Amino acid sequence: MIEVKDLHKAFGAGAKRVAAVDGASFTARDGEITGLLGPNGAGKTTTLRCLYTLMQPDAGQVLVDGIDAAVDPLGVRRVLGVLPDARGLYKRLTARENIDYFARLHGIETKTMHARREMLADALEMRDILDRRTEGFSQGQRVKTAIARALVHDPHNVILDEPTNGLDVMATRAMREFLKQLKREGRCVLFSSHIMQEVAALCDRIVVIAKGRVVADESPDALRAQTGEANLEDAFVKLIGTDEGLAA
Amino acid sequence: MKSALTVFLKEVRENLRDRRTVINTLVTGPLMAPLIFVLLINTLVTHELDKAEKPLSLPVAGAQYAPNLIAALKQNNVEIKDALVDPEKAVREQDADAVLRIPADFAKSWDKGEPAQVEIVYDQSQRDSDSAVSRLRGILEHYGQRTGALRLLARGLSPTILKPLAVADRDQSTPQSRSGMMFAMLPYFFILGGFIGGMALAIDTTAGERERQSLEPLLANPVPRWQILAGKLGATTAFAITTVLLSILAFAVVGQFLPTEKIGMSLTIGVRFVVFTILIMLPLAALLAALQTTVAAFAKSYREAQTYLSLLMFVPIIPTMLMSLMPFKAQVWMYATPLVGQQVIITRLMRGDPVPDSALALCFVCTALAALIICVIAARIYRSERLAISA
Numbered sequence: 331m332i333e334v335k336d337l338h339k340a341f342g343a344g345a346k347r348v349a350a351v352d353g354a355s356f357t358a359r360d361g362e363i364t365g366l367l368g369p370n371g372a373g374k375t376t377t378l379r380c381l382y383t384l385m386q387p388d389a390g391q392v393l394v395d396g397i398d399a400a401v402d403p404l405g406v407r408r409v410l411g412v413l414p415d416a417r418g419l420y421k422r423l424t425a426r427e428n429i430d431y432f433a434r435l436h437g438i439e440t441k442t443m444h445a446r447r448e449m450l451a452d453a454l455e456m457r458d459i460l461d462r463r464t465e466g467f468s469q470g471q472r473v474k475t476a477i478a479r480a481l482v483h484d485p486h487n488v489i490l491d492e493p494t495n496g497l498d499v500m501a502t503r504a505m506r507e508f509l510k511q512l513k514r515e516g517r518c519v520l521f522s523s524h525i526m527q528e529v530a531a532l533c534d535r536i537v538v539i540a541k542g543r544v545v546a547d548e549s550p551d552a553l554r555a556q557t558g559e560a561n562l563e564d565a566f567v568k569l570i571g572t573d574e575g576l577a578a
Numbered sequence: 579m580k581s582a583l584t585v586f587l588k589e590v591r592e593n594l595r596d597r598r599t600v601i602n603t604l605v606t607g608p609l610m611a612p613l614i615f616v617l618l619i620n621t622l623v624t625h626e627l628d629k630a631e632k633p634l635s636l637p638v639a640g641a642q643y644a645p646n647l648i649a650a651l652k653q654n655n656v657e658i659k660d661a662l663v664d665p666e667k668a669v670r671e672q673d674a675d676a677v678l679r680i681p682a683d684f685a686k687s688w689d690k691g692e693p694a695q696v697e698i699v700y701d702q703s704q705r706d707s708d709s710a711v712s713r714l715r716g717i718l719e720h721y722g723q724r725t726g727a728l729r730l731l732a733r734g735l736s737p738t739i740l741k742p743l744a745v746a747d748r749d750q751s752t753p754q755s756r757s758g759m760m761f762a763m764l765p766y767f768f769i770l771g772g773f774i775g776g777m778a779l780a781i782d783t784t785a786g787e788r789e790r791q792s793l794e795p796l797l798a799n800p801v802p803r804w805q806i807l808a809g810k811l812g813a814t815t816a817f818a819i820t821t822v823l824l825s826i827l828a829f830a831v832v833g834q835f836l837p838t839e840k841i842g843m844s845l846t847i848g849v850r851f852v853v854f855t856i857l858i859m860l861p862l863a864a865l866l867a868a869l870q871t872t873v874a875a876f877a878k879s880y881r882e883a884q885t886y887l888s889l890l891m892f893v894p895i896i897p898t899m900l901m902s903l904m905p906f907k908a909q910v911w912m913y914a915t916p917l918v919g920q921q922v923i924i925t926r927l928m929r930g931d932p933v934p935d936s937a938l939a940l941c942f943v944c945t946a947l948a949a950l951i952i953c954v955i956a957a958r959i960y961r962s963e964r965l966a967i968s969a
Contacts, residue, residue: 410798
């Protein structure tokens with residue numbers, strides 16, 4: 331479970347100070363897929379970065395499985411699987427070596443590492459590329475490798491920043507199935523997106539974020555009911571008060 | 579520390595697969611020093627030998643006024659050339675190293691027994707002319723003394739009357755110490771080797787990783803940042819040290835074949851030289867690696883890091899320049915200063931001068947301490963939030 335309480339994060343100082351996250355609070359529960367929805371520049375990536383302790387919030391609290399990120403950042407990272415916005419691979423290493431590197435950094439036993447890697451390779455259908463160097467991988471192959479390496483330590487909580495970015499239709503469908511599988515396994519899945527259909531199709535809960543603030547935290551149905559719009563996209567536009575930055 | 583080892587092994591493996599890095603570490607870096615040296619020394623030796631053995635080509639103005647002097651010059655392997663229109667200009671423009679001018683009244687003064695003047699026209703700022711001028715002056719002075727002695731004998735006096743004082747040179751320089759000046763550049767080439775060896779990794783593991791967008795996922799792992807840094811620093815240091823080791827060994831091999839004895843110099847490149855040089859270069863390689871990593875961590879991109887590091891490469895040349903230009907006496911603070919200490923010790927080792935154990939220890943410890951301080955600074959930089967963000 332991921333709990334975010336009154337999170338604040340600003341960049342710059344003085345007149346140039348920009349509040350990227352301005353008092354965001356929400357909860358992502360186990361066995362659910364929570365979508366962090368917002369236009370570009372709404373503060374999604376910054377919020378997620380505070381979650382996986384890459385950034386320190388100016389104020390507020392982050393709890394992952396009850397562990398306070400400010401107190402025990404290593405403990406938080408141990409129970410998190412993260413697919414960040416930046417998902418660069420080591421191009422001179424094979425996909426397998428890329429995955430194993432992160433497994434070792436998590437301190438996983440060699441035997442467990444093999445088992446987990448093979449399992450993920452099957453689940454992500456990437457067995458054929460496992461022993462190829464990642465240089466020249468397609469976008470889809472790269473994302474698969476990045477996800478495998480993010481989940482190799484069998485984390486209970488999974489954070490994905492725009493996981494379907496740059497994927498084609500088939501790869502996007504496969505990704506959605508994979509997220510659903512993670513949910514069935516009882517994990518807490520939190521992902522960010524600016525794509526309405528994706529969020530509507532997948533999420534048990536939608537957290538709409540705009541200008542660093544949470545403007546809605548509901549189930550898709552409740553969201554429609556709350557705004558009085560039958561269509562989720564219209565509901566979304568109504569919530570953030572503008573259709574600027576809304577790309578489908 | 580297990581994570582640091584994981585990072586170290588991964589960086590080493592990944593960079594060993596990069597052909598450019600491997601060539602720089604194992605070939606270009608280590609071979610550069612010996613190659614430049616062979617080139618330099620060979621040119622120098624050939625040049626010096628040429629000058630000493632070749633007939634001295636000398637334009638003479640007014641040769642007809644002193645046939646005996648000209649004959650004496652010819653006997654001493656001087657090739658007399660026709661007079662030039664403007665000797666001063668010819669010398670300035672390096673058309674001639676030196677020009678001898680004999681005035682028209684030379685014979686008159688000579689016959690009367692008065693000092694007969696000849697002029698050597700040369701340009702002292704042209705270093706090339708040094709040996710020509712001193713050879714010519716030697717021949718002329720010798721000719722003058724001989725004639726003077728003959729004149730004294732003709733008057734029934736002993737020529738020794740003009741030599742109340744006999745000065746004898748007792749040069750204490752050894753062939754090794756004479757080569758010292760010439761080899762003052764050597765430590766810089768070793769340092770440069772280490773620099774080139776560590777450069778690719780310093781950039782690849784910091785600015786490169788950020789540019790490839792792999793730093794953020796890496797930092798999402800439950801590993802303290804200082805351990806990640808330690809692994810990266812370790813890998814960079816390992817490559818730098820490998821280059822330095824190979825560089826010293828390559829020099830030790832090539833140095834045996836340098837024709838330095840021909841110009842009365844010799845090098846002491848034995849086991850002692852190799853072992854002690856490696857000993858004091860090890861902490862310096864670590865220091866340079868840490869410095870490179872720190873500087874590269876500031877850079878936003880691979881290119882920017884390359885620019886910074888290229889500039890940084892010129893820093894170690896400063897003590898080298900100062901020391902090869904100015905004569906100095908080894909002092910304690912020199913041994914304690916990184917770069918300077920290595921410079922002094924390597925030069926002394928090569929000259930065959932004794933280097934006290936305490937100086938070696940001081941140099942090693944102080945450089946290692948400096949390396950440690952830079953590592954701590956690098957670790958502090960690595961803790962900063964901005965470092966991780968790719969875009």
